[in-house]
Amino acid sequence: MSLDVAQLRAQFPILQRQVNGQPLVYLDNAATTQKPQAVIDAITAFYTECNANVHRGAHQLSDEATRRYEKAREVVAAFIHAAAREEVIWTSGTTEGINIVARGMSQQLQAGDEVMVTEMEHHANLVTWQQACKAAGATLKVVPIHEDGALNREAFSDLLTDKTRMVAMPHISNALGTINPVKALTAEAKSKGALVLIDGAQGVAHGIVDVQDIGCDFYVFSGHKLFGPTGIGVLWGRKSVLENWPVWLTGGEMIATVSYQDATWGELPNRLEAGTPNIAGAIGLAAAIEWFQSLDVSALQVHEKALLTRATELAAKVPGLRIVGSSANKIGILSFIIEGAHPADIGFLLDRQGIAIRTGDHCAQPLMERLGVPGTARASFSIYNTLDEVEQLFIGIDKARTMLG
Known part of the structure; x- marks a missing residue:
C-alpha cells in the first residue's frame, strides 16, 4: 500500500x-490529534442506536451497548498485543493510568526503596511518582539526558540498583520527540527486579506497539492522541500483576460483595474500573484503532x-x-x-x-x-x-x- x-x-x-x-x-x-469521520460516526451511532448503561441492564439496548463496549476492549487488546482482554483497563487517559499504578505502588514502597524517572518526563509521569515517593519515604531518581535530548544510557545503568522498585519512562518525549529504546531499557530494569511502566501517550500513534515485545509491566496511553475521543484512555498491565494490584477508586462495577462493614473486589478488569464508564469513548477509541490499522x-x-x-x-x-x-x-x-x-x-x-x-x-x-x-x-x-x-x-x-x- x-x-x-x-x-x-x-x-x-x-x-x-x-x-x-x-x-x-x-x-x-x-497535544491532540484530529478525528476521522469513522470515529465521529461510531460515537454518533452509539448515542442514536443503543445508548444505555452496560453490563447490568435487563433490556436489549443495554445488551447492544455492552457488546460494543466489550468488543472495544478486545480491539485494544489485539492492537497492543495484550495476552488477555482483561489486561485492558479503561481510564480517562494516560494521567489516570499512571495514577492508578503509582497509588498502588505507594502502598508497597518502603523507606529506602527507589523509583526512577527521566529528565524528559511529562508532569503526569513526574509529579505522580514524586508524590508516591513522598508518601512512602522512598527516593526518586532522575535519569539525565544528553544535550541533543537523547537519554543518557550510561547514567541509566549507573542509577539502577537492587533497591529500584519501579522504572517509569516515556516511550516518546512529548516536548522533544525523542524515541527511547524502551525494550532495551526495560530488559535492563527487569534484570534488577524492578517493575516498568511506559508512558505511551506519544507512542501509540507513530508505529506498532507490542507490549509483549517491550517486556514492560504497564503501558498507558490516551485515546485522543490516537485519532480517538478525549476522556478515554488505557492502562495495560500484566494479568499476574494487576490481579493483586491495590484498588484506588471504589464504587459500582468493581465490587464482588458488600456489607455495611466490608467489601470484596471483583475479577479483572472490573476490580480496577469503578463507576459508570465512558462507553462512547471506548467505542470511539476502538473505531480509531480499526481505522488506523487499515492504513x-x-x-x-x-x-x-x-x-x-x-x-x-x-x-x-x-x-x-x-x-x-x-x-x-x-x-x-x-x-x-x-x-x-x-x-x-x-x-x-x-x-x-x-x-x-x-x-x-x-x-x-x-x-x-x-x-x-x-x-x-x-x-x-x-x-x-x-x-x-x-x-x-x-x-x-x-x-x-x-x-x-
Missing part, C-alpha cells in the same frame, strides 16, 4: 475549515519522517532559530526557539495565519529548566499533514520574525 495523503485528509472534517480567513494548518498533534503503518512512518526532514532543513535556514531536541531517533516533533522572540508571540502570529502550533513548557517544566529555555514553540506533525503545510509553517515563521522586528 502507498499513502494517499489527500484521500486521508478528506476523512477529517475539521481539516476542511478555515481559521482567521486562512486554510487551517494543524500542527499541534502532540499502511510503514508508509505512515516514511511520510512522517519526510515531514520532519523537510522541517529540519527549512529550520536550518532561519536566522536565529534553534531546534530544541535533535536526537537522531525522534518522531515528527519540532521544538524550537527564535532569538529575540518569545514562543507565545510566535504562536500568536502563526495563529493569525491559520497555523496551529503549541507554545510553552509542554507540561515539562523541569526539562525546560534543564535545557535552559523558558519554553519552546512546538510544531508536531501527524499522518494527515503535508509537505506544503511544512512550507506554510516556515513562510509563517518568516512573517512572524518580520513583525517582531
Whole structure:
C-alpha cells in the first residue's frame, strides 16, 4: 500500500475549515490529534442506536451497548498485543493510568526503596511518582539526558540498583520527540527486579506497539492522541500483576460483595474500573484503532519522517532559530526557539495565519529548566499533514520574525 495523503485528509472534517480567513494548518498533534469521520460516526451511532448503561441492564439496548463496549476492549487488546482482554483497563487517559499504578505502588514502597524517572518526563509521569515517593519515604531518581535530548544510557545503568522498585519512562518525549529504546531499557530494569511502566501517550500513534515485545509491566496511553475521543484512555498491565494490584477508586462495577462493614473486589478488569464508564469513548477509541490499522503503518512512518526532514532543513535556514531536541531517533516533533522572540508571540502570529502550533513548557517544566529555555514553540506533525503545510509553517515563521522586528 502507498499513502494517499489527500484521500486521508478528506476523512477529517475539521481539516476542511478555515481559521482567521486562512486554510487551517494543524500542527499541534502532540497535544491532540484530529478525528476521522469513522470515529465521529461510531460515537454518533452509539448515542442514536443503543445508548444505555452496560453490563447490568435487563433490556436489549443495554445488551447492544455492552457488546460494543466489550468488543472495544478486545480491539485494544489485539492492537497492543495484550495476552488477555482483561489486561485492558479503561481510564480517562494516560494521567489516570499512571495514577492508578503509582497509588498502588505507594502502598508497597518502603523507606529506602527507589523509583526512577527521566529528565524528559511529562508532569503526569513526574509529579505522580514524586508524590508516591513522598508518601512512602522512598527516593526518586532522575535519569539525565544528553544535550541533543537523547537519554543518557550510561547514567541509566549507573542509577539502577537492587533497591529500584519501579522504572517509569516515556516511550516518546512529548516536548522533544525523542524515541527511547524502551525494550532495551526495560530488559535492563527487569534484570534488577524492578517493575516498568511506559508512558505511551506519544507512542501509540507513530508505529506498532507490542507490549509483549517491550517486556514492560504497564503501558498507558490516551485515546485522543490516537485519532480517538478525549476522556478515554488505557492502562495495560500484566494479568499476574494487576490481579493483586491495590484498588484506588471504589464504587459500582468493581465490587464482588458488600456489607455495611466490608467489601470484596471483583475479577479483572472490573476490580480496577469503578463507576459508570465512558462507553462512547471506548467505542470511539476502538473505531480509531480499526481505522488506523487499515492504513499502511510503514508508509505512515516514511511520510512522517519526510515531514520532519523537510522541517529540519527549512529550520536550518532561519536566522536565529534553534531546534530544541535533535536526537537522531525522534518522531515528527519540532521544538524550537527564535532569538529575540518569545514562543507565545510566535504562536500568536502563526495563529493569525491559520497555523496551529503549541507554545510553552509542554507540561515539562523541569526539562525546560534543564535545557535552559523558558519554553519552546512546538510544531508536531501527524499522518494527515503535508509537505506544503511544512512550507506554510516556515513562510509563517518568516512573517512572524518580520513583525517582531
